[in-house]
Amino acid sequence: MPKPGTDAATPQPNLEVEATMAAIESLQGTLAMARALVLAGRRVDLVGLDREAARLCAAVACMPGDSGDALLPGLLGLAREVEALSLCLQEP
Helix, strand or coil, rough: CCCCCCCCCCCCHHHHHHHHHHHHHCCCCCCHHHHHHHHHHCCCCCCCCCHHCCCCCCCEEECCCCCCHHHHHHHHHHHHHHHHHHHHHCCC
């Protein structure tokens, strides 16, 4: 049953997808900041990022049906940020 004042054809937001997308965007921002610091010659502490990535993977894996499809662009952006940080960390 639709919420009062909404059209039955209007899709309702999936709070689980929105929360997971927010977590993806947050981690992507953290990685971008870490990369900027590395490029500026600063040391960065990456402890805990693996746990956060594991939580995101678990959240996506537990989503029913194709509800996680909306996360694909965010996940691809996150993967690109991981790759960019990895390349910065490899430079002498």
